[in-house]
Amino acid sequence: xxxxxxxxxxxxxxxxxxxxxxxxxxxxxxxxxxxxxxxxxxxxxxxxxxxxxxxxxxxxxxxxxxxxxxxxxxxxxxxxxxxxxxxxxxxxxxxxxxxxxxxxxxxxxxxxxxxxxxxxxxxxxxxxxxxxxxxxxxxxxxxxxxxxxxxxxxxxxxxxxxxxxxxxxxxxxxxxxxxxxxxxxxxxxxxxxxxxxxxxxxxxxxxxxxxxxxxxxxxxxxxxxxxxxxxxxxxxxxxxxxxxxxxxxxxxxxxxxxxxxxxxxxxxxx
Amino acid sequence: xxxxxxxxxxxxxxxxxxxxxxxxxxxxxxxxxxxxxxxxxxxxxxxxxxxxxxxxxxxxxxxxxxxxxxxxxxxxxxxxxxxxxxxxxxxxxxxxxxxxxxxxxxxxxx
Numbered sequence: 001x002x003x004x005x006x007x008x009x010x011x012x013x014x015x016x017x018x019x020x021x022x023x024x025x026x027x028x029x030x031x032x033x034x035x036x037x038x039x040x041x042x043x044x045x046x047x048x049x050x051x052x053x054x055x056x057x058x059x060x061x062x063x064x065x066x067x068x069x070x071x072x073x074x075x076x077x078x079x080x081x082x083x084x085x086x087x088x089x090x091x092x093x094x095x096x097x098x099x100x101x102x103x104x105x106x107x108x109x110x111x112x113x114x115x116x117x118x119x120x121x122x123x124x125x126x127x128x129x130x131x132x133x134x135x136x137x138x139x140x141x142x143x144x145x146x147x148x149x150x151x152x153x154x155x156x157x158x159x160x161x162x163x164x165x166x167x168x169x170x171x172x173x174x175x176x177x178x179x180x181x182x183x184x185x186x187x188x189x190x191x192x193x194x195x196x197x198x199x200x201x202x203x204x205x206x207x208x209x210x211x212x213x214x215x216x217x218x219x220x221x222x223x224x225x226x227x228x229x230x231x232x233x234x235x236x237x238x239x240x241x242x243x244x245x246x247x248x249x250x251x252x253x254x255x256x257x258x259x260x261x262x263x264x265x266x267x268x269x270x
Numbered sequence: 271x272x273x274x275x276x277x278x279x280x281x282x283x284x285x286x287x288x289x290x291x292x293x294x295x296x297x298x299x300x301x302x303x304x305x306x307x308x309x310x311x312x313x314x315x316x317x318x319x320x321x322x323x324x325x326x327x328x329x330x331x332x333x334x335x336x337x338x339x340x341x342x343x344x345x346x347x348x349x350x351x352x353x354x355x356x357x358x359x360x361x362x363x364x365x366x367x368x369x370x371x372x373x374x375x376x377x378x379x380x
Contacts, residue, residue: 032297033298036294040290040294043290043293044286044287044289044290047286048286051283054323056276056326060326060327060329060333061335062327062329062334065333080334081335081338086335089339090342093346096345096346096349097348100350100353101349103353103356104352104353107353107356107357107360108360154341156344156345236349240348240349240352240353240356244356244359
């Protein structure tokens with residue numbers, strides 16, 4: 001906004017100042033903002049009215065879920081829905097994550113998810129804290145995974161905690177995280193999707209049906225699927241955070257010869 | 271039914287508010303990172319709305335099917351956000367621009 005000068009002035013000047021002020025207010029950006037505000041307001045009003053007119057439902061589809069809970073192999077309804085009743089949702093969710101990391105690497109014009117060790121952090125607080133936290137986070141993730149059977153928890157929560165532990169380990173310059181060969185990382189990325197695929201194929205071949213488990217083995221199958229999903233989610237989440245940094249940091253060239261060679265080959269193709 | 275606003279309604283209204291704020295930001299903000307954040311706020315609003323509407327039942331917990339769907343949606347949103355940020359970095363490293371418009375100076379918020 002332009003400042004309007006105060007004090008007496010000639011009528012002609014007032015007119016030009018007014019014009020200038022109006023011009024600054026009525027720009028295209030402000031017009032757009034006004035338009036968007038009005039349409040957002042209208043949209044919100046419609047949504048609120050719809051919401052208020054919704055009837056209070058006694059059951060929803062909760063009774064259907066609770067009625068079949070005994071057959072699902074787990075005792076927490078959300079886990080039962082996620083991994084048994086609507087298992088294909090979770091399967092494709094992990095598929096989306098695999099696509100996300102692949103697409104991210106494509107955009108960066110890379111084919112690897114190698115994590116270079118960054119130089120070990122000289123800060124004792126960071127390294128000490130990570131040394132203390134990393135085992136606890138692995139433990140907490142495992143606990144969350146196990147908790148999913150009968151309470152809020154499960155593969156996603158565990159995967160995110162493990163992914164955070166991986167990022168922390170990488171940030172503190174631990175070489176062990178980067179030392180795993182690239183095939184291992186890809187294996188872990190594809191583990192969840194692959195396990196779902198294997199179980200689905202096995203189910204069709206044996207005669208269970210696609211992602212349908214008989215009640216007596218459902219618990220074990222769900223546990224296997226959850227472990228695979230958690231590992232995949234952890235590695236993909238950590239890789240999505242870490243890989244873009246590896247490409248743009250100056251220490252990249254000196255950090256690992258193998259990575260350099262790979263990078264050279266990729267850059268040569270550009 | 272004593273409260274004029276039942277809790278689920280209050281949270282659903284918050285969801286509508288978040289969605290509206292996110293939509294406004296998505297259209298008005300020019301910087302791609304702001305657009306990505308706005309998209310995430312919109313997504314958060316949708317998740318809150320969905321899970322609140324699932325609480326309209328009289329059971330002691332919200333309908334588990336929407337809960338599971340929101341959990342799946344959060345993971346998908348995570349993947350989409352990460353990919354969008356990678357695209358934004360690529361956009362910047364290729365064109366040295368952080369907006370999608372040609373005349374980025376014109377826009378007010380950047």
